[in-house]
Amino acid sequence: MATKTIRVDTLTRVEGEGALELDIADGAVAGVRLSIFEPPRFFEALLRGRAGAEAPDITARICGICPVAYQMSALHAIEDAWGVTVDGPLRALRRLLYCGEWIESHALHIVLLHAPDFLGFPDAISMAAAHGEAVQRGLALKKAGNEVLRLLGGREIHPVNVRVGGFYRVPTRAELAPLAATLETAHAQAIALARWVARFPFPEFARDYEFVALRHPDEYPLNAGRIVSNRGLDIAVADYEAAFAERHVAHSTALQSGLRARGSYLVGPLARFNLNHDRLGPSVQALAAELGLAPGCTNPFRSIVVRAIEVVYACEEALRLIAAYTPPPAPAVPVVPRAGVGTACTEAPRGILFHRYRLDAEGSILEARIVPPTSQNQSTIEDDLRIIATRDLQLPEDELRDHCEQGIRNYDPCISCSTHFLRLEVRRR
Amino acid sequence: MSAPALVIGLGNPDRGDDAVGLHVARRVATLGLPDVVVEEAGGDSLALLDRWAGLGRVVLVDAAAPLALPGRIHRLDPLAGPLPRDLALSSTHAFGLAEAVELARTLGLLPQRMTIYAIEAACFDPGAALSPAVAAAVVPAAGRIAAELAEGQGDA
Numbered sequence: 409m410a411t412k413t414i415r416v417d418t419l420t421r422v423e424g425e426g427a428l429e430l431d432i433a434d435g436a437v438a439g440v441r442l443s444i445f446e447p448p449r450f451f452e453a454l455l456r457g458r459a460g461a462e463a464p465d466i467t468a469r470i471c472g473i474c475p476v477a478y479q480m481s482a483l484h485a486i487e488d489a490w491g492v493t494v495d496g497p498l499r500a501l502r503r504l505l506y507c508g509e510w511i512e513s514h515a516l517h518i519v520l521l522h523a524p525d526f527l528g529f530p531d532a533i534s535m536a537a538a539h540g541e542a543v544q545r546g547l548a549l550k551k552a553g554n555e556v557l558r559l560l561g562g563r564e565i566h567p568v569n570v571r572v573g574g575f576y577r578v579p580t581r582a583e584l585a586p587l588a589a590t591l592e593t594a595h596a597q598a599i600a601l602a603r604w605v606a607r608f609p610f611p612e613f614a615r616d617y618e619f620v621a622l623r624h625p626d627e628y629p630l631n632a633g634r635i636v637s638n639r640g641l642d643i644a645v646a647d648y649e650a651a652f653a654e655r656h657v658a659h660s661t662a663l664q665s666g667l668r669a670r671g672s673y674l675v676g677p678l679a680r681f682n683l684n685h686d687r688l689g690p691s692v693q694a695l696a697a698e699l700g701l702a703p704g705c706t707n708p709f710r711s712i713v714v715r716a717i718e719v720v721y722a723c724e725e726a727l728r729l730i731a732a733y734t735p736p737p738a739p740a741v742p743v744v745p746r747a748g749v750g751t752a753c754t755e756a757p758r759g760i761l762f763h764r765y766r767l768d769a770e771g772s773i774l775e776a777r778i779v780p781p782t783s784q785n786q787s788t789i790e791d792d793l794r795i796i797a798t799r800d801l802q803l804p805e806d807e808l809r810d811h812c813e814q815g816i817r818n819y820d821p822c823i824s825c826s827t828h829f830l831r832l833e834v835r836r837r
Numbered sequence: 838m839s840a841p842a843l844v845i846g847l848g849n850p851d852r853g854d855d856a857v858g859l860h861v862a863r864r865v866a867t868l869g870l871p872d873v874v875v876e877e878a879g880g881d882s883l884a885l886l887d888r889w890a891g892l893g894r895v896v897l898v899d900a901a902a903p904l905a906l907p908g909r910i911h912r913l914d915p916l917a918g919p920l921p922r923d924l925a926l927s928s929t930h931a932f933g934l935a936e937a938v939e940l941a942r943t944l945g946l947l948p949q950r951m952t953i954y955a956i957e958a959a960c961f962d963p964g965a966a967l968s969p970a971v972a973a974a975v976v977p978a979a980g981r982i983a984a985e986l987a988e989g990q991g992d993a
Contacts, residue, residue: 540945
């Protein structure tokens, strides 16, 4: 039996460290293993004994691209445990901050990490020679998103201004005015970006996914909602662990999530869009329709268009929040620590991010649980890769590898921010 | 009067030798050089493109990945050609300084003159101080930058 092994030492344009192994035996795909090395397990342990109020800033360090997501899920979970309600302008400012993160994270992924796949370039630098205007647009959008983080969060990476109960300092209306001007420009750029990516050639691919996202009575989901799916799942966030289980797989230090009832599922932009299209508002819905995107899209390669649509939405929503903003009487509401359990789920750019904390009477963390979106998508990515690899088995290995990498990047996996290294191994027997 | 030159120190102040660029920039700032603006940056390398685009003269100071000799100062001219890959001016995120420079080159957003001082690091431990060999490079690196900028005065 002939054995062939291909090794690709560096798969760029993903966030984090991991490996992909394809086993090919007798002309068929025998195994797909996406092995990733996630930090959250360590964070869960090091959170024990720390004050609950520290959880947002500690967990923000899990990710340099989506720190706001970690802060928001931590804040809401601790507030849930302590019976704190944050409403009005403070809630709106959190939503505004989250919009900023969606804009910067999505713009980075769409233009600099994912677009080169569709246009046949090895990276954004070589793509920039032919698509300079689009790359500059992406950079400007990323900067606009960073600007939101800087103004509301104090700095662009790992913002430091949020706290349980609200913020340390809130902006004045006058401080938000220049941000609105930046976001007006960004909004137009986001529309141009969406039109650009919608013209990419998309591989034919469809799967009957179970999409899972938050669903809020009247908002496109960011900070709050019930957890729903296209197969009838509709649960409160507190029931997350009853519906979903994490399992250890031998090839990965990260746990893989699955629905207890049905196994793998998909979180992220495609799931949000399909489950919350009616919450996008008429102008964004019209743009989606213009770009040929309707709810029920089951082609993960088109997630890049959905991401762009979400950038347009985030700009629009940020502008709406700024226009409606009146500074609150205090930057935070009073908080009294108490014993209890709190849960929260928010929509990180890559999908739902679940946190649960058990706290003692002084507010110290006894137990923490964090389930990031990438570990929830992990087995779905493996399923996609099995189909892609089976379909493309006859292609030259570099093309097979490229298609698999592109399939992984559909999910914008945020594997870890400490390194960016993914080894792809194909074993043919 | 010539346009001011911009010196940008890059790094994370809490990660050992990664902060060396910041230390050099602070040292340059204390020299009170005429027509020299000194800044520090530590976040998004891609944001640098906007900062330096259209400027006449930019000097960047950053830590380089450990090679053979901690504290060794490399002077690079990105306008002369691609940056050497083995210096690994990389970031903890998807885009580091080398990528930002190459992207700027492709987009025509490099300043008219640019110099990068890359100082070989030894240790990136959280909360660590500069290691001795790297700390010893701060004053000489600042001196070389000052000398270079003084020489360049009167240039276009």
